[in-house]
Amino acid sequence: MKRPTTAHNRKWQAPRRFGAMIAALAIALPMALAMALGAPQTALAADAQAAAKCENAVCITANALTPVVTSSSGYQATVTITNATAQDIPQATLNVATNALYTFSSRVDMQAWAEGETAIPTRNVLGTTAVLNLAAGSSTQASVSVPADNDQIKAITTWGPKPLRISLDTGSKATNASLCSFLTRSPDGLRSADTPPLKVTVAMPLTAGAWNVNAGTFTSLVSGDHAASATTQTESIMASDEAQRQTQASLISQHPDLQVVADPSYLATFGDNAPHTAATMQNGFFDITAAGTQATGEFTEAGITDDDWKAGDSNAIAWQGQGAWTMDALTRAARQGYTTVIANADFEAASSASSAAAHTGSYLVKTDAGMVTVLASQVTLTRLAQGQATSDAAAAETTEAGQMARYIAQSAFYQMEQPYAERILLVTFAPGMDAAHVSRMITAMEEASWISLSNLGELEAATPYRTGNQAIAALPKESGVPSQTIAAIGGTLDTLAQARENIERFATKVIVSTGTAGGTADGNGSSPNNESSSGNGSSSATASPNASQSASAGASPSSSASPNTDTQALARQDASATAKRSGDATNWINRLNAAQHELALMSLDGSGLNRGLAAQAKGLGDELFQGVSISPTEAINVVSETAQMPVTVSNSHDFPVRVTVTSKTDSMQIVTSREVEAVVPAHGEVQVTFLIRVLTSGHATAHLALQDSDGAEFGSAHETHISSRLQVSDMSGMAIVVIAVLLGVLGLWRQFHRKKDPDE
CATH class of the missing domain: 2.60.40.10 (Immunoglobulins)
Known part of the structure; x- marks a missing residue:
């Protein structure tokens, strides 16, 4: 699976200054457009959500921050200021400042600053702006733009992450506010050692997210329209979002270094316009990691076998679902032909590896079914790339701008921490992530001169971080699937089994031969x-x-x-x-069973977004009887x-x-x-x-x-x-009437012909 890596060769062979100028333009132009036209809708939604969490205080949230500062880029910051107090703020000053001489000494040091727990002086004021008439309960947006020839920017003479403080001075301690983030100076224009770049593999699962059911196919199936024809062609009952497919294809074409691992079922919906992928995953993004929480027989009754999600080719990589890659899960994957799996950030977060220096995210594990390589996502970078803060206390990281600033700063620190170490970090995006967010994050990585984007083949071929017993010891002991999720999967399997049973019952107990x-x-x-x-x-x-x-x-x-x-x-x-x-319903029943099977497989995907498809599968059987x-x-x-x-x-x-x-x-x-x-x-x-x-x-x-x-x-x-209303209308009724008349006549005759008693 080796794939040539050329990004870092091109980057480091070109003259430093020329590359820096291109990087500066690529960063500054989108930032300027964002400030002029407004942030993307997804970013605005996140910013609004972050501002809504502000209670009984004045809060600052980052809308846009220049992720990389070069010799020609300058610096821009746009923030939202929310006054959630009962006091009006007639006048205030927004300050953006850094410490040009400070160098972070450890990851702990950086985390403490992100959480506002370290009092690092920030005397280099990059810029200020006035904030007027901020009424109680209202919000306003403010921007600071710093030119590249600013003396305070020029004062930064060493490359790497610097502390950034955005503060609001209102003249009253009760309404003052500050936000701690990061400014990262690139090596461009500075005297620094020409060290190798940090290799990072960025992988994205290409999945449908939430599948839809093709209404026309569903109706045709349950009615049997055209099912009696001689054709045996099976039309998929699944449908995906066409606009989403176009957006994803555009994203992949714009970023060729993005390592795409595709669900074969979803990839097939692209037809002739299928994008380039690095590998395929399990069919339907079947949740291998959560499958162990249910009995094997339950999957069989639901119509799912192990062959449904086996490795399609030698390049197949199993992507983690809602559970963890335990030894049982890895063995299950190995039995179906997978020699490589991808683990999310939780894999190393729960082990001692989370406190170690940044390292190659590769573990070679021996299972009963063969050797399996676990490619583990780097904890901090992956969480930031997936739109998560490193901690609840890291206030700046509640927005995409703050997450990107921390991501760039953290990656620079990792490169400076061990500049000559051979390692490849894995960063993964979550299934169904917004394509625009992915594009902005990977663009920032592409423009960071100290990052070299690698490929999955190079990562797989790299020397594993842990092997043997050490690799086994690093595996999670429990699946980690929440009890409510286990119950939901069990309910889904029950519904699917009932759907399959209903189709079989209709075929054998109702349809006429x-x-x-x-x-x-x-x-x-x-x-x-x-x-x-x-x-x-x-x-x-x-x-x-x-x-x-x-x-x-x-x-x-x-x-x-x-x-x-x-x-x-x-x-x-x-x-x-x-x-x-x-007159033979065999083809029709086969199509119904195929549709139920397709719905069953998709409803058990690793994102947990498609359990509602089980009800659609049951609807197939219900509609047959209706x-x-x-x-x-x-x-x-x-x-x-x-x-x-x-x-x-x-x-x-x-x-x-x-x-x-x-x-x-x-x-x-x-x-x-x-x-x-x-x-x-x-x-x-x-x-x-x-x-x-x-x-x-x-x-x-x-x-x-x-x-x-x-x-x-x-x-x-x-x-x-x-x-x-019973009436006399038959022979028995007439007989009753005749007898009654005869008895009446006899009574009258006796009345007139009886002899009187002498004693009467």
């Missing part, structure tokens, strides 16, 4: 609600019951259809498309002992389905037949009927549901209200 696509329905004669009753279901291809219907006893004619013919194709005017269908529905009549009025209840079953899919419609009433006096089986053609409907038997007048509600071939319910349940 080839050759049974006719519109038919069969009813059984089971006893409804423990009452003796028989019901024969019938079907009609076009029946659509009214909202309220009066049903009387009688049999509906049954319709029949050829088992290999969709009898509704002509009515739907899609006979041509129907004739082209293969594509089969029932439309019962809302109300039925029964005027006899028996009647029929029609129910329409619809199928929106490209393939026929076999379902069972069940009915159960909440009354013992009004009951229906229990269930009817129906085969519903593709994009069609059939009507089934249930027998209603009434013992007395009254009201009841029939609860209707769909079941698969195993008798498990799915879809939405429905209700039909049944009202009975």
Whole structure:
């Protein structure tokens, strides 16, 4: 994986002064534009957030600071002053000062200054400006611009980081404020030893961040549109932000020394415009480091196997996810073909390496599956590059300008600390970082003459900092994954497993095999609600019951259809498309499973931003069942002992389905037949009927549901209200009336022909 490094050769072969002038122009022009046009939106948002944290005090936040001072650059500073006190400040003076002769002796010394804990005198005042009428609760912006020929800048005769203090003098101790940052003087124009530059490898993961679901593909999948064609081509259900891709491609082309490690799935979305990358990572940015918190069987049930994230080629590098690179995680990666992994700043932050001098971030670890090289990010530089302060007390580092000033100063100190030491530092950006921020940070590094941007191949080939038992001892003992994250991953796996199970259930328990696509329905004669009753279901291809219907006893004619013919194709005017269908749902089910698998892999990415995709995967299965529905009549009025209840079953899919419609009433006096089986053609409907038997007048509600071939319910349940007003309308009723009349006539005859009792 060796890649030639030419940046530092070009930089150090050119004349010093010419290079410094170019650097000064490259730095000064963007700074001038930033002050004239305003900072980028992301930087402004960060500045506003930092200012919002100011409470009961006067606070200064850095908006723009010249990161590198050369013999021709001068110095510019733009800050926001926030008055969070109850006092108005009618007049104040903003001072920007440094100590031209001071040299930081240690990293501890620099950190203490950043946190405002060291009283270093700053008597070299670079510039001042007046701040007027700062009302209580308000903010204002102030700038100081210092020309290159300023005597105080010329007083800096040694290169490297210098203390910078930005202070506000209001005349009252209660409202005075100061901010401690850094000014870094380059070697340009100064008498200093020509020492080798500090080698730094800057790597960025190229990932999608938050994936989107292609709505058109999702709809086509769940409906089965075009799924019955002979093609087996699988269209990705995932979608990424096109504007984001263009921005990332532009960033990579502008900074060829930026080492890009790409997610293969995301890289494929660039098509023919894929940017140059140094290596690929695990597919879908699968979280290898957090995978150990779950049982292997849970991933299998969710549809994910180890082969899904194995190394795609010899250049593949596994990028750290939400967990740490423990021995178990490294072994897991090695088994899938990864010989190199990248660790974030936390890897060394928790070990003794954090207190050692800056060194090559390489650890050679022996695992049960082979040797693995861990490329560890340098703690301080990486945190600053990722937009983090070195500590909560480092007030200037709450903004990008302050972080960049500290980054440049810290890198200069590392070079001065061991100017002739052979080491390569690794600086990594976080997944999904703003491209504009990355560009500004790496531009500052490119223009720092004491930094030579290296590549990943050179870093991998460098002598490891630790090997053997020392490397093993440096590994984290725990994954470090928070309990809530572990629970969230477990929930995601459960949802994915359910999604996979639903697709399998629909494919095997609902979809009809080839050759049974006719519109038919069969009813059984089971006893409804423990009452003796028989019901024969019938079907009609076009029946659509009214909202309220009066049903009387009688049999509906049954319709029949050829088992290999969709009898509704002509009515739907899609006979041509129907004739082209293969009738085999295998391709469709394969596409559904592929989509679920893709969603599953992306939902377990190392950033934790895509767990919502698991719900989308479950939605695939849910929508399959929702594509089969029932439309019962809302109300039925029964005027006899028996009647029929029609129910329409619809199928929106490209393939026929076999379902069972069940009915159960909440009354013992009004009951229906229990269930009817129906085969519903593709994009069609059939009507089934249930027998209603009434013992007395009254009201009841029939609860209707769909079941698969195993008798498990799915879809939405429905209700039909049944009202009975029993009338004499059959032979048994007439017999009762005749008998009653005869008994009445007999009674009258006896009344008129009876003999009187003599004793009466």
